Amino acid sequence: xxxxxxxxxxxxxxxxxxxxxxxxxxxxxxxxxxxxxxxxxxxxxxxxxxxxxxxxxxxxxxxxxxxxxxxxxxxxxxxxxxxxxxxxxxxxxxxxxxxxxxxxxxxxxxxxxxxxxxxxxxxxxxxxxxxxxxxxxxxxxxxxxxxxxxxxxxxxxxxxxxxxxxxxxxxxxxxxxxxxxxxxxxxxxxxxxxxxxxxxxxxxxxxxxxxxxxxxxxxxxxxxxxxxxxxxxxxxxxxxxxxxxxxxxxxxxxxxxxxxxxxxxxxxxxxxxxxxxxxxxxxxxxxxxxxxxxxxxxxxxxxxxxxxxxxxxxxxxxxxxxxxxxxxxxxxxxxxxxxxxxxxxxxxxxxxxxxxxxxxxxxxxxxxxxxxxxxxxxxxxxxxxxxxxxxxxxxxxxxxxxxxxxxxxxxxxxxxxxxxxxxxxxxxxxxxxxxxxxxxxxxxxxxxxxxxxxxxxxxxxxxxxxxxxxxxxxxxxxxxxxxxxxxxxxxxxxxxxxxxxxxxxxxxxxxxxxxxxxxxxxxxxxxxxxxxxxxxxxxxxxxxxxxxxxxxxxxxxxxxxxxxxxxxxxxxxxxxxxxxxxxxxxxxxxxxxxxxxxxxxxxxxxxxxxxxxxxxxxxxxxxxxxxxxxxxxxxxxxxxxxxxxxxxxxxxxxxxxxxxxxxxxxxxxxxxxxxxxxxxxxxxxxxxxxxxxxxxxxxxxxxxxxxxxxxxxxxxxxxxxxxxxxxxxxxxxxxxxxxxxxxxxxxxxxxxxxxxxxxxxxxxxxxxxxxxxxxxxxxxxxxxxxxxxxxxxxxxxxxxxxxxxxxxxxxxxxxxxxxxxxxxxxxxxxxxxxxxxxxxxxxxxxxxxxxxxxxxxxxxxxxxxxxxxxxxxxxxxxxxxxxxxxxxxxxxxxxxxxxxxxxxxxxxxxxxxxxxxxxxxxxxxx
Numbered sequence: 042x043x044x045x046x047x048x049x050x051x052x053x054x055x056x057x058x059x060x061x062x063x064x065x066x067x068x069x070x071x072x073x074x075x076x077x078x079x080x081x082x083x084x085x086x087x088x089x090x091x092x093x094x095x096x097x098x099x100x101x102x103x104x105x106x107x108x109x110x111x112x113x114x115x116x117x118x119x120x121x122x123x124x125x126x127x128x129x130x131x132x133x134x135x136x137x138x139x140x141x142x143x144x145x146x147x148x149x150x151x152x153x154x155x156x157x158x159x160x161x162x163x164x165x166x167x168x169x170x171x172x173x174x175x176x177x178x179x180x181x182x183x184x185x186x187x188x189x190x191x192x193x194x195x196x197x198x199x200x201x202x203x204x205x206x207x208x209x210x211x212x213x214x215x216x217x218x219x220x221x222x223x224x225x226x227x228x229x230x231x232x233x234x235x236x237x238x239x240x241x242x243x244x245x246x247x248x249x250x251x252x253x254x255x256x257x258x259x260x261x262x263x264x265x266x267x268x269x270x271x272x273x274x275x276x277x278x279x280x281x282x283x284x285x286x287x288x289x290x291x292x293x294x295x296x297x298x299x300x301x302x303x304x305x306x307x308x309x310x311x312x313x314x315x316x317x318x319x320x321x322x323x324x325x326x327x328x329x330x331x332x333x334x335x336x337x338x339x340x341x342x343x344x345x346x347x348x349x350x351x352x353x354x355x356x357x358x359x360x361x362x363x364x365x366x367x368x369x370x371x372x373x374x375x376x377x378x379x380x381x382x383x384x385x386x387x388x389x390x391x392x393x394x395x396x397x398x399x400x401x402x403x404x405x406x407x408x409x410x411x412x413x414x415x416x417x418x419x420x421x422x423x424x425x426x427x428x429x430x431x432x433x434x435x436x437x438x439x440x441x442x443x444x445x446x447x448x449x450x451x452x453x454x455x456x457x458x459x460x461x462x463x464x465x466x467x468x469x470x471x472x473x474x475x476x477x478x479x480x481x482x483x484x485x486x487x488x489x490x491x492x493x494x495x496x497x498x499x500x501x502x503x504x505x506x507x508x509x510x511x512x513x514x515x516x517x518x519x520x521x522x523x524x525x526x527x528x529x530x531x532x533x534x535x536x537x538x539x540x541x542x543x544x545x546x547x548x549x550x551x552x553x554x555x556x557x558x559x560x561x562x563x564x565x566x567x568x569x570x571x572x573x574x575x576x577x578x579x580x581x582x583x584x585x586x587x588x589x590x591x592x593x594x595x596x597x598x599x600x601x602x603x604x605x606x607x608x609x610x611x612x613x614x615x616x617x618x619x620x621x622x623x624x625x626x627x628x629x630x631x632x633x634x635x636x637x638x639x640x641x642x643x644x645x646x647x648x649x650x651x652x653x654x655x656x657x658x659x660x661x662x663x664x665x666x667x668x669x670x671x672x673x674x675x676x677x678x679x680x681x682x683x684x685x686x687x688x689x690x691x692x693x694x695x696x697x698x699x700x701x702x703x704x705x706x707x708x709x710x711x712x713x714x715x716x717x718x719x720x721x722x723x724x725x726x727x728x729x730x731x732x733x734x735x736x737x738x739x740x741x742x743x744x745x746x747x748x749x750x751x752x753x754x755x756x757x758x759x760x761x762x763x764x765x766x767x768x769x770x771x772x773x774x775x776x777x778x779x780x781x782x783x784x785x786x787x788x789x790x791x792x793x794x795x796x797x798x799x800x801x802x803x804x805x806x807x808x809x810x811x812x813x814x815x816x817x818x819x820x821x822x823x824x825x826x827x828x829x830x831x832x833x834x835x836x837x838x839x840x841x842x843x844x845x846x847x848x849x850x851x852x853x854x855x856x857x858x859x860x861x862x863x864x865x866x867x868x869x870x871x872x873x874x875x876x877x878x879x880x881x882x883x884x885x886x887x888x889x890x891x892x893x894x895x896x897x898x899x900x901x902x903x904x905x906x907x908x909x910x911x912x913x914x915x916x917x918x919x920x921x922x923x924x925x926x927x928x929x930x931x932x933x934x935x936x937x938x939x940x941x942x943x944x945x946x947x948x949x950x951x952x953x954x955x956x957x958x959x960x961x962x963x964x965x966x967x
Contacts, residue, residue: 067095067096068226068227068666068668068669069092069093069094069095069100069102069165069168069666069668070090070091070092070102070104070226070227070668071091071092071093071173071227072089072090072091072227072228072230073088073089073090073091073227073228073229073230073276074088074089074090074229074230074231074232075087075088075089075195075229075230075231075232075280076089076231076232077193077195077231077232077233077234078234078236079184079191079193079233079234079235079236079284080236080262081236081237081238081293082183082184082186082191082293082309082560082562083181083182083183083184083604083608084181084182084184084193085179085180085181085604086108086112086179086180086181086182086195087177087178087179088106088177088178088179088180089175089176089177090104090106090163090175090176090177090178091173091174091175092165092168092173092174092175092176093172093173094168094169094170094171094172094173095171096170096664097170097661098170098659098661098662098663098664099147099167099168099169099170099657099659099661099662099663099664100167100168100663100664100665100666101144101164101165101166101167101168101663101664101665101666102163102164102165102168102666102668103162103163103164103665103666103667103668104162104163104164104667104668105156105160105161105162105163105199105215105219105670106160106161106162106163106178106199107159107160107161107196107197107198107199107456107459108159108160108161108178108180108182108196109159109180109182109194109195109196109459110158110159110459110460110463110464111158111182111183111463111611111612111615112180112181112182112611113180113181113182113607113608113610113611113642114153114155114161114178114179114180114642114643115179115180115181115604115607115640115641115642116177116178116179116641116649117151117153117176117177117178117179117643117649117651118176118177118179118651119151119165119174119175119176119177119651120174120175120176121149121172121174121653122172122173122174124653126149126151126651126652126653127651128151128649128650128651129649129650129651130637130638130641130642130643130647130648130649131638131647131648131649131650132634132638132646132647132648133154133645133646133647133648136152136154136647136648136649136650137152137154137648137650139650139652140152140164140166140650140652143166143167143652143653144166144167144663146656147167147656147657147658147659148167148652148653148654148655148656148657149165149166149167149168149169149172149174149652149653149655149657150164150165150166150167150650150651150652150653151163151164151165151166151174151176151649151650151651151652152164152166152648152649152650153178153643153648153649153650154643154648155643155644155645155648156212156215156216157212157216157432157433157460158460158615158618159196159458159459159460160199160216161178161643162215163176163178166663167657167663169657169658169659170659181604181607181608181611183560183562183608185559185560186311186558186559186560187283187474187485188283188484188485188488188853189285189558190283190284190285190286191283191284191286192281192282192283192284193233193280193281193282193283193284194279194280194281194282194459194475195231195279195280195282196279196280196456196459197229197276197277197278197279197280197456198276198277198278198456198670198671198672198673199219199456199670200332200426200428200454200456200457200458200670200672200673200676201219201221201332201428201672201676202216202219202428202429202430202458203330203332203398203399203400203428203429203430204216204217204429204430204431205398205400205402205429205430205431207402207431208430208431208434210430210431212430212433213430213431216430217430218667219667219670220667220669220670221669221670221671221672222669222670222671222672223671223672224671225275225276225277225671226276226668226669226670226671227276228273228274228275229273229274229275229276230268230269230273231268231269231274231280232266232267232268233266233267233268233282234264234265234266235254235264235265235266235267235284236259236262236263236264237262237263237284237286238261238262238263238291239263239286239287239291240263240286240287241254241256241263241264241265241284241285241286242285242286243283243284243285244265244267244282244283244284244285245282245283245285246280246281246282246283247281247283247477247480248278248279248280248281248455248477249269249274249280249281249282250269250270250274251267251268251269251270251282252267252268252269252270254266254267255267263286265284267282275671276670276671277455277456277671277672277673277674278455278456278477278673278674279455279456279457279475279477281475281477281480292309292310292311292590292592293307293308293309293310293592294306294307294308294309294577294592294593294594294598295307295309295598295599295600295605296567296570296571296594296598296599296600297599297600297601297602297603297604297605297606298570298599298600298601299601299602299603299606300603303566303606304566304567304569304570304571305564305565305566305567305605305606305609306505306564306565306567306571306577307562307563307564307605307608307609308503308561308562308563308564308565308577308579308592309560309561309562310560310561310579310590310592311558311559311560311561312555312556312557312558312559312561312588312590313557313558314557314588315557316495316496316498316583316584316585317496317584317585318353318494318495319418319494319495319496320353320355320356320416320417320418321353321356321357321417321418321419321420321493321494322356322357322358322359322374322413322414322417322418322419322420323348323352323356323357323358323359323374323420323422323493324358324359324360324361324374324408324419324420324421324422325345325348325358325359325360325361325422325424326361326363326401326404326405326408326421326422326423326424326425327341327345327360327361327362327363327389327392327424327425328341328362328363328364328399328401328423328424328425328426328427328453329362329363329364329392329393329394329395329396330363330364330365330394330396330397330398330399330400330426331364331394331395331396331397331398332394332399332426332428332454332676333394333425333426333453333454334393334394334676335394335675335676336454336478336675337394337426337453337454337675338392338393338394340453340454340476340477340478340482341392341424341453342389342390342392343482343483344424344451344453344476344482344485344486345360345389345424346386346389346390346793347482347483347486347487347789347792348422348486348490349382349385349386349389350382350792350793350795350858351486351487351490351792351857351858351861352377352490352797353377353494353857353860353861354377354797354798354799354861354864354865355376355377356376356377357374357375357376357377357414357417358374358375358377358381358385359371359373359374359375360385360388360389361404361407361408362392362396363396363399363400363401363403363404364394364395364396364397364398364399364400365396365397365398365400366396366397366400367400367403367404367407368396370384370385370388371384373411374414377797378797378798379796379797379798381797382796382797399425399426399427399428399429401423401425401427401429401435401461402431402434402435402438405421405423405435405438405439406438408421408446409438409442409445409446413445418447418496418497419445419446419447420446420447420449420471420493421446421447421448421449421469422449422450422451422489422490422493423448423449423450423451423462423465424451424453425450425451425452425453425457425461425462426452426453426454426456426457426458427450427452427457427458427459427461427462428456428457428458429458429461432458432460432461432464433460433464433618435461435464435465436460436461436464436465436467436468436619437468437619437623439465439468439469440468440469440619440620442469443468443469443470446469447469447470447471447493447497447554448465448466448468448469448470448471449466449469449471449472449473449489449492449493450462450463450465450466450471450472450473450474451473451474451475451476451485451486451489452473452474452475452476453475453476453477454477454673454675454676455477455478455673455674455675455676456673456674456676457475457477459475462475464619467553467619468619470497470499470553470554471492471493471554472488472489472492472556472559474488474489478674478675483789483853483854484853484854487853487854487856487857488558488853490857491557491856491857492556492557492559495556495557496583496584497554498554498555498556498581498582498583498588499551499552499553499554500581500582501513501552501554501555501579501580501581501582502552502579502580502581503547503552503563503565503577503578503579504577504578504579504580505547505565505567505571505577506571506575506576506577507575507576511578511580512546512547512550512565513547513550513551513552544566544613544632544635544636545566545568546613547563547564547565548563548564548565548609548612548613548616549563549612549616550616550620555581561579564605564608564609564612564613565609566609571594571598572594573594573595573596573598574593574594575593575594576591576592576593576594577591577592577594578590578591578592579591579592603640606640607640607641607642610636610637610639610640610642611642613632613636614633614636614637614642614644617629617632617633618633618645630646633645633646633647634646634647786851786854787810787811787848788844788848788851788854788855789854790810791807791810791840791843791844791855791858792854792855792858794806794807794810795858795861795862798865799837799861799862799863799864799865799866800833800834800836800837800862800865800869801833801836801837801839801840801862802833802836803815803818803819803822803832803833803835803836804836807836807840811839811840811843811885811889812889813888813889817888818835818836818839818884819832819835821835821839821880821884821888822834822835822836825877825880834866834869834870834874834877835877835881837862837865837866838866838874838877838878838880838881839881839884839885840862841859841862841863841866841878841881842878842881842882842884842885843885843889844858844859845859846882846885846886847885847889905941905942
């Protein structure tokens, strides 16, 4: 019902009217329900939103909602006061005109438009006072494999985006209108159903607390159903769920026939192979803009440290940090040795989110313009939250330079820009990964580096049937027939082709570079259906010879429906947008429009629209209400006033001077625009002066919304040069460049102590991590060889034996480190280390204590960190609401340590998992 006597109840937002008049209005969105069905490696997601007008005027509800960037939005339905409203897919302008005309006629109307591939705008127009409606958006999405598990990601909020001054696109204008609040607009509920052909081992989430799955067999499938623990949650971060089963590695061929008799074939498999590593030039591009403050910056620094220590010998590398300006560690990439590694580690430990806005285009362009180093393949690693409006321009820049530069991306934070992160990796023939608080980052980093060291396998072809030719070359010439009835050329091919792509093409037309353990998916609209005993063959050309696999068609390969057709069409739209549209705008628009209309897809040129036939009877004017997106968890503004200043970097005046640990300043060509592009009161980013110190400005500004928690944001407001979050840099040990973090695992701490050449020096820090006195290690080595130079060899052998024998469960962390150590041992000792390895294994079994657990997860899969207590502290053990192991009952126990979940509210100020395990329970492997 509408309000009476100006009473305000329920969830409200603070609005600003004419002349700055501020008032509260009820949030029209009252519920969000997400229903997900996962079958093998695809997901069907239904998002149901309920709106109620609790005002006295008719209202228009505007809500920007995120989806997975490669998803196909295939349906949009509406229900008004119990009546189902017919919706249709139409050309964008026609849909918009129909919606506007209906609103003018005081009819309730519904519109779904694409703003970006990962952001959609939902409008409910002329919702009468007291009326309620439900809308449901349905999308299909492919699911990737990560660390051997199927990964499901459901975005729930659109983070504020930085808008460069050069971006005057309509998309940027729309993004600038998105409003934000620190409160969730509504609580979200979720139902997840998983169907797999092999048994489901686990369903876990590092982002949300899940209830225990219910399991059963359903026909030929294993089924698991999951809900949130507590039923609802805030919409402040991506929902991430890992499904552990044997299914991800099973190759599949599916042929779908729809009601019209059309057939689409889909190929999916996860390749497994190992090639010789190549020598590389690694360039690390690290986002230090304001939105990276806090946990995102900590994750980026941890990832960078792991990258640096895992680089192979004979590599060259450089680090570039960017915000409103960009700065390089070295004038040119330097050889990877102990000196350059120390410089990089010391500098990386002090970087902060204090460089203003996210101007990523200019540093990317600068990297690509530099000449290649002879004999080295350039690999660019981008670490960013990616919250920018010009993602399409960045993706196009990467694509144009992909012949000489491979790009790998790591999306950081609770709501990273998935279009930018995945799009740049796709265009740069690399791989994309995402990490957020609660996830172990090291394995993701190592996998990215392993992919980069692999020679690029981009010459991949697919043969769709035994008798068909191979496809995969990318650029397909299509013959265009003249249809205009003239005396010049009617019925004959035109002299020049107007397009290089058609609906008959395979998608992707050029198979992306393939990597060990990463899923490959391709689609093909068939001229005729395939038969049982036919086969699909994939061939990849490598420097070590051709790799080939053939997948047979069987009776179980055939299904009926339209889902694969829609995924095929969405993938084709993506290809046209990213590879063909700039060269042939008109033909691309026609093809995208035709695909959207034919397969019922929302796209940049097609939208869903529905209109209620009844006319409203209200005589008052309609007002527009924006449903505000919640600020992402741990976004850069949190506790910003109390944040410590970061350690500054000296900008060298002369780039040819001696090696430096500081970053060279390079200002961007265009500064951030005023107004919505920078937070109120913040100075516009300026050119970094040579010889100056980079760091915070002295003027402190309260974070937007501090005065009124419901204050909203428009465009990305992140020129926060004044502030940085996070703890002080890790404590450096006396050993050169060895960073020791008390909460890190033994394995990670050991990797930080490795020299650039692969050896481990005989140092007390390493011995302490191993849990033995340094003199005892040295004495054991002297018993084998009394030569003083043998000490480093012996320590390296001991560390390798410790990692391979005692830390097998963390192989993904130490694998590259051990490979580098073994290469050094073989080159320095002439290969005569086999006997020393056996002695080292004997030494660690006799002299090293039983290894303590140093890496643990809570029942939801979140990372646990060891917290040291002061004397007399008592901890409450939350192990499934009971205590096992050395503790006899639930309650407080006087232990001097506790393992705290990374999602504990004490660590995140709002995390989803309040969980501690006392020391005795950890010993019992709880």
